[in-house]
Amino acid sequence: MSREWATIDxxxxxxxxxxxxxxxxxxxxxxxxxxxxxGFGTGRVVALGGKVDGDESDLDSAVRExxxxxxxxxxxxxxxxAGRISWSFPARPGWNMQSALFTAEAGRSVPVPCEEIxxxxxxxxxxxxxxxWKDAPHWLPQLLAGTxxxxxxxxxxxxxxxxxxxxx
Numbered sequence: 097m098s099r100e101w102a103t104i105d106x107x108x109x110x111x112x113x114x115x116x117x118x119x120x121x122x123x124x125x126x127x128x129x130x131x132x133x134x135g136f137g138t139g140r141v142v143a144l145g146g147k148v149d150g151d152e153s154d155l156d157s158a159v160r161e162x163x164x165x166x167x168x169x170x171x172x173x174x175x176x177x178a179g180r181i182s183w184s185f186p187a188r189p190g191w192n193m194q195s196a197l198f199t200a201e202a203g204r205s206v207p208v209p210c211e212e213i214x215x216x217x218x219x220x221x222x223x224x225x226x227x228x229w230k231d232a233p234h235w236l237p238q239l240l241a242g243t244x245x246x247x248x249x250x251x252x253x254x255x256x257x258x259x260x261x262x263x264x
Contacts, residue, residue, distance in 0.1 A: 099151050102194050109182055109194035113158040114145035115175065116239065117168065117202040118220075125220045127240065128202060130165065130213035131227075136191070141227040144215065145195070154196035162200075166215045167208035175200045179245030181235060187253045197245055234261040 102109045117128040132142050144165045148157040155172050163169050178197040185191040207215035218224060220240050225233055231249040239245050250260040 100148055104182060104194065107184065107192060108189070109184075109192045111148040111154075112146060112193045112195045113148060113154050113161060113198065114143040114181075114195050115158040115162050115170075115198040115200060116143055116178070117162065117166075117170075117200050117205070119202045119204070119217065121217070121219070123219060126217040127220055127223075128166065128168075128207060128215055129218055129224075129228075130207075130215040132213055134212050137229065140229055141218075141224050142213070142229070144213070155198070158196070158198045165210055165213045166205075167210070168202060168205040170200050170202075177244075178239055179247075181245055181247040181249065183231065183249045183251060185251045185255055186259075187251075188255055191255070197239060199239070230256060231258050231261060234258060235263050238263065 100111055102111050119126050129141050129143055132138050132140050144162050145158065146161045148154060155175060158175055159170055159172055175198045178199045180194065180196055182194040183192065209215060234249065235245055235247045247263045249258060252259045
């Protein structure tokens with residue numbers, strides 16, 4: 097199995113990364129999320145990120161994905177490791193993912209839309225929960241508060257709802 101996949105308790109998970117960029121605003125702190133236009137999660141508001149390619153490190157993958165999806169170039173030293181989360185899809189095991197999570201300060205960076213995602217700044221206290229995956233409310237508030245995440249989400253048989261969430 098390539099380094100693009102991880103095995104946890106005998107189950108294969110696609111390695112991915114998610115990166116949450118933050119900036120101050122006159123009304124408070126904001127986080128960069130985006131409307132997914134193509135691929136996995138189309139139509140949902142998601143974090144920037146994606147698949148780890150080949151032998152790429154999680155950090156290098158996060159830097160690359162942020163640049164590809166928003167045009168924002170971050171130095172690797174500017175990213176902070178924020179934990180891990182895995183998702184199992186019992187009805188679609190090919191969708192299983194394990195993600196390294198990162199955060200970074202974006203300063204005055206202006207995101208640029210791409211074919212895959214339309215990035216947008218959201219106030220941290222006004223996250224568009226209804227437009228996101230249903231697991232997000234289980235773990236994202238902790239990450240937004242600066243708490244390191246270690247989580248496993250088991251999705252429901254409909255691949256939409258959450259059957260079980262273990263957060264520590």
